[in-house]
Amino acid sequence: MNGETILIAEDDSAIRTVVSRALSRQGYRVQATSVASALWKWISDGEGDVVITDVGLPDENSLDLLPRIKTLRPDLPIIVMSAQNTLLTAVRATERGAFEYLPKPFDIGSLVAAVQRSLSQRRHRADAPTDEHVGEEQLPIIGRSPPMQEIYRIIARLTGTDLTVLIAGESGTGKELVARALHDFGKRREGPFVAVNMAAIPRELIESELFGHEKGAFTGAGARRAGRFEQSNGGTLFLDEIGDMPLEAQTRLLRVLQQGEFIPVGGIHPIKTNLRIVAASHRDLRLMVRQGLFREDLFYRLNVVPIRLPALRERAEDIPALVQHFLSKAHGEGLPLKTVTPEAMQRLKGYRWPGNVRELENLVRRLAVLYAEETIGEEVIVSELDQAQAEFPAADSVTPASEESFQVSIERHVDRYFRAHDSALPPPGVYNRILREVERPLIARTLAATRGNQLKAADILGVNRNTLRKKIRELDIQVMRGP
Numbered sequence: 001m002n003g004e005t006i007l008i009a010e011d012d013s014a015i016r017t018v019v020s021r022a023l024s025r026q027g028y029r030v031q032a033t034s035v036a037s038a039l040w041k042w043i044s045d046g047e048g049d050v051v052i053t054d055v056g057l058p059d060e061n062s063l064d065l066l067p068r069i070k071t072l073r074p075d076l077p078i079i080v081m082s083a084q085n086t087l088l089t090a091v092r093a094t095e096r097g098a099f100e101y102l103p104k105p106f107d108i109g110s111l112v113a114a115v116q117r118s119l120s121q122r123r124h125r126a127d128a129p130t131d132e133h134v135g136e137e138q139l140p141i142i143g144r145s146p147p148m149q150e151i152y153r154i155i156a157r158l159t160g161t162d163l164t165v166l167i168a169g170e171s172g173t174g175k176e177l178v179a180r181a182l183h184d185f186g187k188r189r190e191g192p193f194v195a196v197n198m199a200a201i202p203r204e205l206i207e208s209e210l211f212g213h214e215k216g217a218f219t220g221a222g223a224r225r226a227g228r229f230e231q232s233n234g235g236t237l238f239l240d241e242i243g244d245m246p247l248e249a250q251t252r253l254l255r256v257l258q259q260g261e262f263i264p265v266g267g268i269h270p271i272k273t274n275l276r277i278v279a280a281s282h283r284d285l286r287l288m289v290r291q292g293l294f295r296e297d298l299f300y301r302l303n304v305v306p307i308r309l310p311a312l313r314e315r316a317e318d319i320p321a322l323v324q325h326f327l328s329k330a331h332g333e334g335l336p337l338k339t340v341t342p343e344a345m346q347r348l349k350g351y352r353w354p355g356n357v358r359e360l361e362n363l364v365r366r367l368a369v370l371y372a373e374e375t376i377g378e379e380v381i382v383s384e385l386d387q388a389q390a391e392f393p394a395a396d397s398v399t400p401a402s403e404e405s406f407q408v409s410i411e412r413h414v415d416r417y418f419r420a421h422d423s424a425l426p427p428p429g430v431y432n433r434i435l436r437e438v439e440r441p442l443i444a445r446t447l448a449a450t451r452g453n454q455l456k457a458a459d460i461l462g463v464n465r466n467t468l469r470k471k472i473r474e475l476d477i478q479v480m481r482g483p
């Protein structure tokens with residue numbers, strides 16, 4: 001028996017019962033209510049060791065209760081559950097001192113684990129900042145699909161830290177937006193946010209761009225110039241397209257990160273760094289490490305907290321909200337307000353969006369500017385998408401998957417792998433490395449198909465549940481839960 005008391009406030013009686021039962025089975029004492037007033041009474045009477053509360057309670061929004069609880073009983077861990085799955089709810093809950101935020105629907109096992117964690121970390125937990133700085137009206141990132149909620153949860157948990165983050169995701173998935181959100185909601189938000197795209201800087205200028213140069217350091221250096229590291233002092237430096245950084249510059253960057261100081265080109269005195277690094281790449285950096293194109297030690301230094309942004313086609317359910325968002329944005333810029341018919345929306349949801357949100361944003365802008373009608377119908381969308389497909393044929397439409405057997409595509413992959421090593425042979429261990437590359441998508445896609453249900457995934461794959469868990473850990477697969 002654990003003996004601790006868990007206070008639960010949830011107005012949905014089915015969820016209340018499920019949660020209460022699960023916790024009682026773990027040996028906790030449970031007190032459950034449907035209203036905020038009863039919860040507050042228990043807390044002010046000194047009852048309870050952990051609080052689990054829904055956000056929208058009938059008599060009060062529990063996020064408003066959080067600061068009062070924190071003032072009265074700062075050590076009492078609070079776990080917030082919510083169906084309002086926006087970045088703001090996640091951030092608000094965390095900012096107001098919630099120990100954990102669980103978007104609904106959640107796996108009951110993760111709630112029990114959160115309760116256990118909250119009890120064991122109770123004494124060591126640092127107080128989260130409680131100030132408020134975001135208006136309800138401006139949501140910086142649109143989308144409430146389960147993979148986006150997982151992203152919000154990670155961002156929210158990082159608000160009080162300076163940890164280095166590595167964002168992966170196809171082009172146009174919102175990597176820069178997430179980097180900005182990490183800055184805007186983080187503890188360095190008063191400092192500058194400086195973004196630098198490694199792919200856009202000529203190789204020979206990278207060092208002076210990042211670290212600055214002294215007057216006369218090279219031909220053309222007429223005056224001293226501060227580099228991006230110096231400009232982002234006190235704030236966040238966003239290193240976009242880090243996979244495009246040449247190897248020599250990677251070595252230099254690694255040294256700076258290790259030593260916490262840098263010397264401008266042509267300078268003698270080191271300057272201390274005081275910034276948070278967020279890096280991003282649309283390339284598979286792990287693969288680049290294996291191919292010897294990206295330094296492994298730098299990868300691990302950057303990959304402290306990995307965030308993988310889903311492609312838009314993996315979260316088509318967010319498309320209507322995004323379309324709405326971009327239409328109102330266009331309207332805000334003086335263009336006529338338009339709507340999209342349900343059939344047209346279905347077409348948009350079915351497209352594969354190789355350019356992701358950026359491509360969708362551009363298309364909506366075109367619709368707002370070019371079409372006279374107020375309501376955009378299916379024909380317009382079909383013709384726009386046909387045109388888009390003709391301009392940017394997707395990789396798999398050049399060689400349709402159906403025309404290429406699995407075996408042939410693996411052969412192509414293996415050939416490419418050998419070619420990447422030019423005349424030399426790859427280092428030993430090719431068999432396991434290739435198998436891992438097959439295993440990773442196989443497991444990740446099966447988990448996506450079972451919506452994160454590991455039992456079902458193990459069953460479908462025909463492997464033991466513990467084997468699957470081990471593989472998920474070994475292969476560093478992010479499991480998304482939810483419908």
Ligand SMILES: Nc1ncnc2c1ncn2[C@@H]1O[C@H](COP(=O)(O)OP(=O)(O)OP(=O)(O)O)[C@@H](O)[C@H]1O
Nearest residue numbers: 141142143170171172173174175176177282357358
């Ligand atoms: N979830 C989202 N909600 C609203 N706007 C979004 C979202 N994701 C992306 N966008 C918009 O799409 C465009 C592309 O986003 P962003 O530049 O952050 O992508 P990226 O992944 O950094 O792209 P790249 O890899 O090409 O640099 C931006 O205009 C951004 O505002």
